[in-house]
Amino acid sequence: MHSTSGTPHFDLVGVGIGPFNLSLAALAEPLRENHSLEALFLERQPEFAWHRGMMLDGTTLQVPFLADLVSLTDPTSRFSVLNWLRETDRLYSFYFAENLFLERREYEAYCQWVAAQLPFCRFGTTVTRVRRAESGFEIAYDAPSGPALVSATNVVLGIGTEPAMPFEVSGAAPHAVLHSAEYATHRPRLRDLDDITVIGSGQSGAEIVLDLLRSGVPGQRVRWLTRSAAFEPMEYSKLGLEHFTPDYTRFFHSLREDVRADLLRSQGRLHKAISFQTLADLHAELHMRSFDSLYGGTLGLAGDTGATLLPGVSVTGGVWRPDAGGSVELTCLHDRLKREFRVVTDAVVLATGYRDRLPAFLDADLAQLIGPADLEHRVAPGVYVQNAEQRTHGVGTPDLGLGAHRAAVILNAVTGRTVYDLPRRAAHTAFDPEAAAERDPGIRIEVP
Numbered sequence: 001m002h003s004t005s006g007t008p009h010f011d012l013v014g015v016g017i018g019p020f021n022l023s024l025a026a027l028a029e030p031l032r033e034n035h036s037l038e039a040l041f042l043e044r045q046p047e048f049a050w051h052r053g054m055m056l057d058g059t060t061l062q063v064p065f066l067a068d069l070v071s072l073t074d075p076t077s078r079f080s081v082l083n084w085l086r087e088t089d090r091l092y093s094f095y096f097a098e099n100l101f102l103e104r105r106e107y108e109a110y111c112q113w114v115a116a117q118l119p120f121c122r123f124g125t126t127v128t129r130v131r132r133a134e135s136g137f138e139i140a141y142d143a144p145s146g147p148a149l150v151s152a153t154n155v156v157l158g159i160g161t162e163p164a165m166p167f168e169v170s171g172a173a174p175h176a177v178l179h180s181a182e183y184a185t186h187r188p189r190l191r192d193l194d195d196i197t198v199i200g201s202g203q204s205g206a207e208i209v210l211d212l213l214r215s216g217v218p219g220q221r222v223r224w225l226t227r228s229a230a231f232e233p234m235e236y237s238k239l240g241l242e243h244f245t246p247d248y249t250r251f252f253h254s255l256r257e258d259v260r261a262d263l264l265r266s267q268g269r270l271h272k273a274i275s276f277q278t279l280a281d282l283h284a285e286l287h288m289r290s291f292d293s294l295y296g297g298t299l300g301l302a303g304d305t306g307a308t309l310l311p312g313v314s315v316t317g318g319v320w321r322p323d324a325g326g327s328v329e330l331t332c333l334h335d336r337l338k339r340e341f342r343v344v345t346d347a348v349v350l351a352t353g354y355r356d357r358l359p360a361f362l363d364a365d366l367a368q369l370i371g372p373a374d375l376e377h378r379v380a381p382g383v384y385v386q387n388a389e390q391r392t393h394g395v396g397t398p399d400l401g402l403g404a405h406r407a408a409v410i411l412n413a414v415t416g417r418t419v420y421d422l423p424r425r426a427a428h429t430a431f432d433p434e435a436a437a438e439r440d441p442g443i444r445i446e447v448p
């Protein structure tokens with residue numbers, strides 16, 4: 001760090017420390033050690049915390065452990081999951097477990113272990129303003145000791161995404177209408193209600209339905225509505241996974257904007273669906289509930305599992321009914337039958353995903369310079385984003401498996417040199433004729 005007119009200056013300031021900026025920090029550490037890059041990362045939470053609202057028992061990462069913060073870029077880094085396991089004396093246990101998928105709470109602990117070794121990651125600091133300055137950018141933040149100011153040549157926004165709420169229900173009690181991001185907080189109360197509606201059939205929706213089926217009070221009705229035509233499994237075939245390679249990202253980036261938008265809409269099974277395991281667990285639960293309803297007699301109507309699964313339904317809005325303890329009345333439309341109906345329920349969990357946004361802390365002058373991300377994830381000169389570029393970079397944008405690669409691309413761009421050598425080709429699939437022609441002499445590209 002050097003200082004211009006009393007303000008500490010850094011080559012790079014990262015805003016937010018989720019997995020993506022933490023990956024960047026871990027890959028930047030060797031440069032900091034040899035004094036070729038001065039970096040600072042600021043995070044508003046008091047410690048590294050990862051989606052605590054969905055930290056449910058037994059839930060795992062959806063990607064193998066090699067998608068840690070560093071390995072797919074630098075397998076020799078000391079910040080790998082394997083090194084964490086060794087340092088915490090669990091390496092043999094992990095080896096014998098023969099399980100590629102860390103539990104979510106293990107992943108959070110691993111990230112905390114990495115963050116603790118990076119003194120330039122500061123927690124409990126909320127960035128309040130970023131604006132252009134002579135030295136690049138001026139970053140104002142609130143620290144535990146009070147307001148502070150630094151400047152930077154480059155800024156990397158890693159602030160994650162925000163819960164997408166498709167509608168508001170004014171007046172509703174906080175536990176009665178909530179986003180899946182807050183599920184764990186309200187879980188004790190939700191488990192005791194008679195009737196819960198979960199909306200959305202991504203992984204979070206499925207995990208919440210499963211959790212309620214396993215832990216709700218006897219007789220609780222769990223209703224699961226989704227706009228999707230079916231409760232679909234995640235695409236997990238080996239070649240399907242090649243959509244999560246840098247090769248596909250480059251191809252996607254080269255497409256016209258409207259083509260990209262169409263493609264994203266058609267790729268729900270690559271990023272919005274449910275893991276095979278969770279679907280199997282759900283089915284096993286329903287299967288035994290159907291048995292219990294016949295032979296145990298605790299669930300009401302014979303044969304009724306206490307669960308209603310209804311796909312193809314758009315929920316268009318909701319009204320809070322305060323009488324008799326309060327309930328939510330939802331208006332629903334079965335999309336294909338064009339039939340409207342209502343649902344009356346004690347609580348609604350919106351497992352309706354997340355969206356990126358332009359952060360409010362960018363001052364107006366800087367905000368108006370922000371454009372689509374280029375291949376190096378730059379949205380304006382000196383400003384980079386992580387996980388806000390799905391429209392330009394495709395389905396892999398929020399995927400942890402591409403995090404270490406993107407962080408290295410940004411680091412190479414910021415330093416103007418190849419700090420990390422990146423694979424020229426990562427997929428067997430050639431996504432465009434030019435890529436195929438590089439290895440296949442039978443492919444002739446017509447030059448118009």
Ligand SMILES: Cc1cc2nc3c(=O)[nH]c(=O)nc-3n(C[C@H](O)[C@H](O)[C@H](O)COP(=O)(O)OP(=O)(O)OC[C@H]3O[C@@H](n4cnc5c(N)ncnc54)[C@H](O)[C@@H]3O)c2cc1C
Binds near residue numbers: 017020042
């Ligand atoms: C429940 C859940 C499970 C997931 N599991 C997987 C998975 O298994 N595999 C996979 O590939 N993807 C997964 N994802 C998708 C995605 O990769 C993760 O959401 C990941 O956390 C995104 O990382 P991030 O760094 O972009 O953002 P986040 O993890 O959201 O971190 C952003 C950070 O920025 C901080 N911040 C925001 N504003 C400021 C500010 N003004 N000042 C300072 N700090 C700020 C926030 O406090 C936050 O800590 C999952 C997503 C969810 C919701």
